[in-house]
Amino acid sequence: MVARLEATYGDDGEREHAVENSDALARALVAAVRGERGAQPSAEAKSVELLRDIARTSRLIQHLEEWRELVIVQADELDADASRVNLGVAAGMSPSKLYRILEKHGRPKNRTSLTRLEIVESAITAERGEWDPARVIETLETHGFVTDDKGARSLLRDLNRDKALERKPGVGGRAIYRVPGASRSWLYVLDPKLDTVEGGPSTSARVSKLAGEDTAPGHWWLGRKLKEMRPGDRLWMYFAAPERKIAAMAEVSSEPYPAPAGSGKPYLVNATLHAKATEALRKNPVRLEAMANQHPQGCVRLADADLALVLKHAGL
Structure with a gap:
């Protein structure tokens, strides 16, 4: 069967039809x-x-x-x-x-009305990631700018010169740009049954004690290279046993780097325990039941809801 659909437009009675x-x-x-x-x-x-x-x-x-x-x-x-x-x-x-x-x-x-600099910076901040020239081109075109790879590289160099972005070497020689100074928080899981700290058990009580000593650990193991991790970030230590809780914090002072051959895990990152925050968390930890991330594993970005909690409990 064929149906004829008709429509009449406006005061002049313009008519149109379609066949369905x-x-x-x-x-x-x-x-x-x-x-x-x-x-x-x-x-x-x-x-x-x-x-x-x-x-x-x-x-x-x-x-x-x-x-x-x-x-x-x-x-x-x-x-x-x-x-x-x-x-x-x-x-x-x-x-x-x-x-x-x-x-x-x-x-x-x-x-x-945003400048090109503000648009790119805003987009990077929203993504919480790192951008290469090709992705910046996509961002600019999304906001109505016409550019090419050469133009994007020039823009990135200008943003780097103005300190709006910082540049670091990327994969295959391609530069990666990111917003400087914006620290990230990471949930760093320690399992006292499997992990050690400075040759001893990785319990919350021992880590808390080490935070106040000169011999506090200076580096921490990573199972994978976290490209977004950089100096100024924070590691919030989650202890998987006997009580599941966040009870310590360390401040990152390096980017992840390869561990020595034969090490238990492939990467290391330098980080120093924050004595004041760790002591506050020892007294008032953030327990698993209060966290948004109910299945902590490895080292991952801390959820925004959990960040608000740990900052409050750490007195920061």
Whole structure:
């Protein structure tokens, strides 16, 4: 069966029509325009017909979603002072999804005109990662800038010169740039049944005692090279037994480096126990039941919710 859909536009009565090869889909389209629910596929439809309707419906949804994005952007541009809450409600979107669409079309979250330097720095900070020139090109193009690899490298050098980014050697000779001074917090798991510290057991009581001594450990084992770890970061020590808790903190003073041949783990990082924070955590540890990460393993980035907790318990 073939259904003919007609539409009349405006006061001048302009008319247009489209042919739809599925009566069921045509009825569903009309019901959707009317805001009605309950349209059903034909009970007598064959499998091949249902597959055809699914494919056509998917293409239709894709076209409408693209059109909706353009309408959202236009509405945001026309009234820059309007609340985006109303825009999100009309679109049926969460704020995060709405902001992603607006930023995709060059509408920044804070609605202010950003310089290229501010855009790149903001994007890097949001990713919490390190960017190579190719990714910076992608970032700039997402925000409406036209550039090439040469232009991106020039921009990165300027940002490095202005201290907005810092440069370090990357894989294959490619430079990696990152925001300087922004420290990271890592959850560093110690299992007293398996790990040792300075030749002795890695219990919270012993680590706490070492924190106040001149012989405190100066390096810590890593099972893998964490490229984002750098001086100024913090290691929050999680003890897996006998009580599962965060009860010590160390400050990183080097990037990870290869361990000597024959070592138990492949990498080391230099870090010094923070006596004051460790003592505070010994008295008031952050226990597993209060943590967002309920399955600590290895050395991973500390969850934001857990960071707020450890800073409070450590008195920092």
